[in-house]
Amino acid sequence: MATITRVDDPADPRVDDFRDLTTADRRPDRPGGRGLVIAEGVVVVRRMIDSPYPVRSLLGVPRRFDELADDLAGLPVPAYAADAETMAAVVGFHLNRGVLAVADRAVPPDVTALLRHARLVAVLEGVNDHENLGALFRNAAALGVDAVLLGPRCSDPLYRRSVRVSMGHVLRVPFAELPGPWPSSLEVLRAAGLRVAALTPAADARPLSTVAPDQRIAVLLGAEGPGLTADALAAADLRVRIPMAPGVDSLNVATAAAVAFHALGAAGRP
Amino acid sequence: MATITRVDDPADPRVDDFRDLTTADRRPDRPGGRGLVIAEGVVVVRRMIDSPYPVRSLLGVPRRFDELADDLAGLPVPAYAADAETMAAVVGFHLNRGVLAVADRAVPPDVTALLRHARLVAVLEGVNDHENLGALFRNAAALGVDAVLLGPRCSDPLYRRSVRVSMGHVLRVPFAELPGPWPSSLEVLRAAGLRVAALTPAADARPLSTVAPDQRIAVLLGAEGPGLTADALAAADLRVRIPMAPGVDSLNVATAAAVAFHALGAAGRP
Incomplete structure (x- = not known):
């Protein structure tokens, strides 16, 4: 079960994976880039949870976590709940989909x-x-x-x-x-x-x-x-x-x- | 042959058909809306010129009119040449395609x-x-x-x-x-x-x-x-x-x- 933890400070280091996404996007593949995979919105987050990509954490408004309750049940990663303003301050823009997940890249198939x-x-x-x-x-x-x-x-x-x-x-x-x-x-x-x-x-x-x-x-x-x-x-x-x-x-x-x-x-x- | 006329004042009434396009977009079909058809960019402007829609005028940077020279040759409508800043002031945003044409709607086919x-x-x-x-x-x-x-x-x-x-x-x-x-x-x-x-x-x-x-x-x-x-x-x-x-x-x-x-x-x- 994902642990839902409240985050109120946009500077909280636990949500660093979601920080300034637009800037991070500019050089996602370059050396030094994090290379993390971001899923946006309930439908895509759900597909990420069902995928081979290892989910690291989630960030979303409480209502979206309610929608994802079944998906989160078997997922041993932290879920950070925030209000829309805090999320916007973290990711760097207003996100109307209300929930994000981040995963590591998987080893490419042979x-x-x-x-x-x-x-x-x-x-x-x-x-x-x-x-x-x-x-x-x-x-x-x-x-x-x-x-x-x-x-x-x-x-x-x-x-x-x-x-x-x-x-x-x-x-x-x-x-x-x-x-x-x-x-x-x-x-x-x-x-x-x-x-x-x-x-x-x-x-x-x-x-x-x-x-x-x-x-x-x-x-x-x-x-x-x-x-x-x-x-x-x-x-x-x-x-x-x-x-x-x-x-x-x-x-x-x-x-x-x-x-x-x-x-x-x-x-x-x- | 389209007459190319220089326009330097964004308030020039001759380019009113192109004014504040984003606002005009909000209610394009409503009574009182102009219902004009806008083409953006060389390729689409060219298709408009070749279409049954009666072109009223064009607005563009001189370089785009050079590209359209053959298309404009047989077209008896005014073409207003402006620099990019004047165009942006008219249409209400910066337009990277550099040329617009406006046409009236045509009678729908039977x-x-x-x-x-x-x-x-x-x-x-x-x-x-x-x-x-x-x-x-x-x-x-x-x-x-x-x-x-x-x-x-x-x-x-x-x-x-x-x-x-x-x-x-x-x-x-x-x-x-x-x-x-x-x-x-x-x-x-x-x-x-x-x-x-x-x-x-x-x-x-x-x-x-x-x-x-x-x-x-x-x-x-x-x-x-x-x-x-x-x-x-x-x-x-x-x-x-x-x-x-x-x-x-x-x-x-x-x-x-x-x-x-x-x-x-x-x-x-x-």
Whole structure:
């Protein structure tokens, strides 16, 4: 059972993990950064508690702790109750979701183990917008993606805004950095029996709906503007496209990913 | 050719259409509101110029007008050039996109005419979040939706934020309010030869991928939280779902719409 402790002094060192979140956000990955994972709001806090990430503590208004009573029952960490003003003074802005949890990072899963039974995988190159990355994880969770692999130049999925936009699903969908030189590192996917399908707007790529639906498949996705690099496209087993109306540049990367996950995953099979 | 006129006084009445946009946004549809349509940024301004909406004038920094030179060549409306500070003083905030255009609303298309040759239509009930609505129009444009019909309790697609999030596609995809009492007003779709497919997470709805792909179809979509009302669901010809992983509540409504547009439209047909 989480111990609920009242905190009235914003300078209380017990809530240092939650201090000045906006400033902490600016360099979450840099040496010296804490690298802690922050969950905001009842829904996301609940997903963090259910995740492999080891929760360190919570900070919230009493009403939110009431809502989370069942979730806190089995959780041996401190929960600090404060009023909204004290919370705002700690985190550095007014937080309308009323509850936060903080966790340590977990050891990333082993890529080979992750791929052994995976049927639908997302591989990202240069997806460096935190909101797009969060939305992509939300879509991955909904549409049955078994793992997300991060190629070069991707943002940190555990950045606070990504966690929030993902609705906490970034804490549920296993992910790991793809080790080794890019894009030859994609070989590990083929070794695991997955085909690598690069999503591209190129007119000569195959429409998604023509790809045989009984594959174990990895969807290779690039950033919204530039898309995949030529090297990444060349390293894929096939190139697929979402047929698009003339004059429309592209879909948002997370939206395009959702269309591809649905069409290529189990969900899209009649 | 648009006449480019220098404006140095933020109080200049010639730029009144652009004044205090945030305040104007608060009640864009109310009697007494201007109901003008605002486009922000080169890409969206360009789409407005190419749209049926009659452009009244532009306001921007000179560099953006240089970028738009070809688009302005055939446009007989005033373009007001100002420095960034003057623009900020007019619109009420600092605008990093550097150019705005304003248009009058256009006469909405006739629903029966709109549906006559439409193959893929979206019908919305209660989609009242401006960002979701904008994103939905962007996806509709990309995925070949011929028309969007607005049922009850939808936001105004021409609200400034919707226009921006849609990347200006709300100015390209024809839309109209569905006239008559809801949901019997859906009859006009059947009269036009379209089947009405309600998208719902209900477990007993048909997976999208099992719907015969040679239909002319209207996708009926509800708001992200509550979904479609029971009345709307009952009025549909069939109920379809996106198969989803256990424990995931839902997709964003614009994302779900994109998956459905792809699966049910021409794009999803092998």
